[in-house]
Amino acid sequence: MRGWFSGRARGSSQSLNSLEEPASSASHIMNDDMELAESELSKENTSFHKLGLGLLSFLKAVLGFERELMAEAQERLNAAETQATESYNRVKHHSSHSQSQIYSPGSEFLLCQAQVQIMGAVIGVLTESVTESLRGFYKLRKAYLTLDVLLAEENAYLKKLEAEGGKPIKFESETTDSSTSASAEPSRAASTTDLTQELAGKDFGAKRAAPAEAESDADEFFEAAEVPEELPESTPQVEKDLSDAMDSATIKDADGVPAPLLRRLSSHIQEGPDAEIFTNSIDAFVHSSSNLCYGMLLLLLSMLPPAFNTLTKIAGFKGDRRRGIALLWQASKFGNLNGAFAGLVVLGYYNGFIGFCDILPETGSGAYPKERCQELLETSRKRYPKSGLWMLEEIRSLSNERRLEESLERLKNMPDPKLKQMVKLNNWSHGLYYYIAACAHIERYRELLPTDPEKAAEQAEKVTTLFTIIPNHIGKKRIMAKQMPFDVFVARKLAKWTARAAQHSVPLIDAVGVSPLTEMVYFWNGFKRMGNVQLEKSLVCLGRSQTSTSIPWETEDVDEKAILSVMKGVVHRHMGKTHEARVELESVTAKERTLFKGGNKDNWVAPAAHYEMGVAEWVDYKATGDQACLEKAQKWLEVSAGWEAYDLDARVGIRVKTGLETVKREKGEAV
Structure with missing residues (x-):
């Protein structure tokens, strides 16, 4: 492999000397040799070396x-963006120096800019700051504009090849937006934002940057105003003001008119061209990079929870999951770091996101391409034999085939990766980690209580200790000035159990309701990865919930009984017993919504029950072909989709959204 930057297609004998060194250095990243990659990439200060260092920190x-x-990642990404901008400015007018057959001079440096802008946007959101999140999404808009223009140039070249008698390439129909043109470069002023004007009522201390000089307007892809200069330094009051004001904010173009929603203007390659077409190293780099970046943008934006809707509105675009995956598959054809990174995203999508959902097509768009994923994984494992990233994807693939014990054994025996962040507990989720640990000890306590009270008491002591620790680790981390959803969930659960303990005058561990460990399994859809042995054990755990507490089951709260019914229904469905599943679920869906509202009640259980009814109908439809089941599935899913906000609604909502899309496509309806 010649690395990310050379991007040399398989079978090509051409490359550019200027890309060879960073190409070789960057190749170590995907083979889990981070120290060597860092050492070699630090030797030079080219755009490509700095891009590699930025990726490593990212x-x-x-x-x-x-x-x-x-x-550190923000600092390195900013340095890489600055370097790429300087490199582009040096070569953009010198077509004689360009070795690309397809793209405008300097396109490779624009791709460097786009890549660091996308990575910078992700980091901005993760910093917990609304200000940094806004800066990040403005940079996403820059990247989006760059990628759209480059792909328009590429499509024009491919159509020319086809017209000259080359191999036919399948395109989707043109998507043309009358408000903009893909053939022209976006001007610097074209996407300059007017957010700070709209927020002028707030004393943010921000000022509008001066417009760029006219002579340079036609030469630059991006707006003159750098967002960090337009937004104030982050303070608690600024964060609150920005968060409160964003909902009414829009992005505006230079003439003051709200900017049109960006969408891809160029044709989308349905079955992308062979990698061998891009024999020139620069062309291969730009093609694989643009497909990687555009694909990631479209895919990730399509999966954002509702909390990020305002940011995507400000940035001016939205995602497209189907197109995003197609572009990532195209990038994965290349034996370089772009191809490797695209492959990781693709496998992560299918092993993670798709493995998380229940209602999926079996063929066509959106279906799990098992053989293709397996081929990609095998190729990547051979190319990067030391990489823990690919080993982890291999293990996740096994778990998605319900080979849970085998995958756990492989995970135990997996060599320690050099990228320590793969095995360390991160600093964001300690409260959740402690909570899950407490849930496991609660289950062990209930298991031991009838036969070994002494050992059960030891488990109870561990639970009590963890319950004391958890409050110190929740509520501190935020995204977009909002608490983490699981922090909110855990805090409510602890408050609920504490109140129940006081109400019934019982120890806290005996006030815990239906198996909280089984709840955690549900929220990660772990049942989908279990075989019948593990599913039977889950039913045993749920059964203990009715007998191992000091609160008589017949006097239990409505929401606790509903949790038990939903969990049993899910397990029965995974065991192929849809009738039994419906019986359990209907005991919940028949109840009034108001019974699950207010106080510390588990308000997620009712919408989850409606969703699970839809899944049961879908399973029966696939087994019998009965259209009535398909209609019922859609109705149940639509009820769940229209539910008001509830705990962890993003986790259930992703499944509902994917399920509805699948059902509508099955019926031939537009999605």
Whole structure:
């Protein structure tokens, strides 16, 4: 492999000497040799070396969620963006120096800019700051504009090849927006924002940057105003003001008119061209990079929870999951770091996101391409034999096939990766980690209580200790000035159990309701990865919830009984017993919504029950072909989709949204 930057297609004998050294250095990242990659990339100060260092810091930051790592990543990404901008300005007018057959001079440096802008946006959101999140999404808009223009140039070249008698390339129909043109470069002023004017009522101390000189307007892809200069330094009051005001904010173009929603203007390659077409190293780099970046943008934006809707509105675009995956598959054809990174995202999507959902098509768009994923994984494991990233994807693939014990054994025996953020507990989730540990001890306590009270008491002591620790680790981390959803969930659970203990005059551990460990399994859809042996054990755990507390089951709260019914229903469905599943779920869906509202009640259980009814109908439809089941599935899902806000609604909502899209496509309806 010649690395990320050379991007040499398989079978090509061409490359550019200027890219060879950073190419070789960057290749170590995907083979889990981070120290060697860092050492070699630090030797030079080219755009490509700095891009590699930025990627390295980015990976550490997003895996570790540590503030120091995020600060380092931001610093390196800013340096890489500055270097890429300077490099582009040096070569943009010199077409004679360009070795690209497809793209405008300096496109490779624009791709460097776009890549660091996308990574910087992710880091900005993770810093917990509304200000940094806004800066990040403005940079996403810059990257989006760059990628759209480059892909328009590429499509024009590919159509020319086809017209000259080359191999036919399948395109989707043109998507043309009358408000903009893909053939022209976006001007610097075209996407300059007017957010700070709209927020002028707040004393943010921000000022509008001066417009760029006219002579340079036609030469730059991006707006003159750098967002960090337009937004104030972050303080608690600024964060609150920005968060409160963003909902009414819009992005405006230079003439003061709200900017149109950006969408891809160029044709989308449905079955992308062979990698061998891009024999020139620069062309291969730009093609694989643009497909990687555009694909990641479209995919990630399509999966953002509702809390980020305002930011995507400000940035001016939204995602497209189907197109995003197609672009990432295209990038994965290349034996370089772009291809490797795209492959990781693709496998992460199918092993993670798709493995998280229940209602999925079996063929066509959106279906899990098992053989193709397996081929990608095998190729990548051979190319990067030392990398823990690929080993982890291999293990996740096994768990998605319900080979849970085998995957756990492989995980135990997996060599320690050099990228320590893969194995360390990150700094964001300690409260959740302690909570899950407490849930495991609660289950062990209930298991031991009838036969070994002494050992059960030891488990109870551990639970009590953890319950004391948890409050010190929740409510401190925020995204977009809002608490983490699981922090809110855990805090409510502890408050609920404390109140129940006082109400019934029982120890706190005996006031815990239906198996909280099983709840955690549900929220990560762990049942989907279990075989019948593990599913039977889950039913046993749930059964103990009715007998191992000091609160008589017949006097239990409505929401606790509903949790038990939903959990049993889910387990029965995974065991192929949809009738039994419906019986359990209907005991919940028949109840009034108001019974699950207010106080410390588990308000998620009712919408989850409606969703699970939809899944049961879908399973029966796939087994019988009965259209009535398909209609019922859609109705149940639509009820769940229209539910008001509730705990962890993003986690259930992702499943509902994916399920509705699948059902509508099955019926031939537009999605």
